[in-house]
Amino acid sequence: MNPSQKLPRGAAALLIALVTPTQNNVTGIPVLLWGRPGVGKSSFIEGLARPDFPVTTLIASIHDPTDFSGLPILEDGKVRYATPQWVDSFSETGNGILFLDELSTAPPSVQSALLRVVFERRVGFHDLPPGVRIVAAANPPDLMVGGWELSPPLRNRFVHLNWDIDADLYINALLSGWQQGNIQEVDTKAHAVLLGQVKARVAAFLRLQPSYLHANPEDNPYGFASPRTWDFVAALFTSAELLGYDLHDTQSDGLWLDLAAGCLGEGIAIALIEYLRNLRLPPPADVLDGKVSLDVTDLNDGELYVLFASLNPYLKAAVGTADLLPYSTVYLDLMATTFDDGRRDIAFVPLRELAQSGWLPEVFAAAQQANGDGGSTVTDQIERFFADEGLNQFIDVLS
Incomplete structure (x- = not known):
């Protein structure tokens, strides 16, 4: 991944989230892309597909809860849950992307079923392979027609990224084509070492601002602060450093704010980044x-x-x-x-x-x-x- 890549807003942060190591040897923090219709959210995600890295797209509004929790079947006097067919697309490679498009059109019953898929990575009693990343997309609330607001528990399981294409990027794409995203790997051992340092910086900030540990979901339309999303921030910041992004480089301003605001909300994110930039510590x-x-x-x-x-x-x-x-x-x-x-x-x-x-x-x-x-x-x-x-x-x- 090159920090100077010319990609849509939100793409660099998305690519970082996709390669971030998390607990239990799982790769990728779930991402929810917010953007108006026609700005290439779906095409960018599907363009990441490779023979050994499939992308399976599911339109949330045309599925029912059993497509994500499994269909209960009585067998030998016991109830088991049949695994949906879409899970098989990851069985050979063990990795790829589960893309949940039009998430804001999913009714509350489907959203509830998705809770376990997104965070526990389980479909019924079947575990998704550790290399499967989860990405969702939705239209902003002011552009929703006949949709549902996402519940706070579901929102809190994603890093929320605003996706957009400016005029210069679109004009360049017309002349020379769209630039494809590039998924790299993050060394898990290096990530574990650096993560300890990043957590120390985050902990120091929270010692000064303990009220920022939690935020009211009603005050933040997308991501909001919680212990879970603070964990997200530390892991994402660690990956960003390892991939060559400098917190003090003005060219990376938007990236760091996207990552932090997508987890914590913009107000807390701005305060956190300002604090980290003012730390006077050598390596x-x-x-x-x-x-x-x-x-x-x-x-x-x-x-x-x-x-x-x-x-x-x-x-x-x-x-x-x-x-x-x-x-x-x-x-x-x-x-x-x-x-x-x-x-x-x-x-x-x-x-x-x-x-x-x-x-x-x-x-x-x-x-x-x-x-x-x-x-x-x-x-x-x-x-x-x-x-x-x-x-x-x-x-x-x-x-």
Whole structure:
């Protein structure tokens, strides 16, 4: 995926959502495209089809609930649910796109049946393959004719993206043809590592704005904040970074806002992005490697929280390696300065989480085996922190 691709509005965010790893080894966060008729939502999605990546389109309004929940059948005195035929289109490849077109024309009974398909990825008692992505499309509420509003539980299971084509893009397409979308892969291991850092930034924002954890569905016509959609945001932002999108690049402004607003609503999204852009933190690896020096007394409370939470994954990964002691030395020096600065309460949660991971006995043993003052300094710092009266919760960890 190229950040400079000339695609319809919403397409870049869609392609990111399609490749984002989620829980249980599933790929793709469900997407709902909102756009007026005739702007190419369906043709773009169907253009992503490949021999090994099928796209199955279902018009929601012409199906009944059993097409998504399975038809109950009595067999040997027990009721089982027959799997709809459309599920078979993914049986050979194990991946592809289930495209639910005209979703806003689906009656409430069909919407209820779709809840399980969209989020649990189950059709009756049959699991969709982990590589099957779910995309839906709908016309904006002001253009609906004879449709139904989507229920808040169903809306909360999608990232909502506005889809549109401006005049310049359409004119270029007339002259040179439409540019096809390109689905890339995101390395799941790299995503898992970076996700921890992104979650730390999101957590720091929510520590400052805890009321933003939830939003009223009635105040947001599309996506709205909930713990589920905050998880979506963290995973999507992680994929965007791995695919080359820079939060501080003005050319990517629309993409980041599309991703965040599609999950949380525009108001919270703007506040989140503004907060993330103002964080003054170098890459965690550069801090631990000694490539940059950092004065933690110059950081605000949110930045300090993000710093330690971002360093923790690197220290955990260093257990059993030669990097454990030097990384831990840098970490503990920063922690000591934080304690001296009177802000030990901010470092408490990251330090407890790190200690409970098994890092503590490993670094303590490495420090005792080390020659010179470095090992004794680390030992002294550990004893200082965990003897602190405010950190008595660590007693169980140390026992």
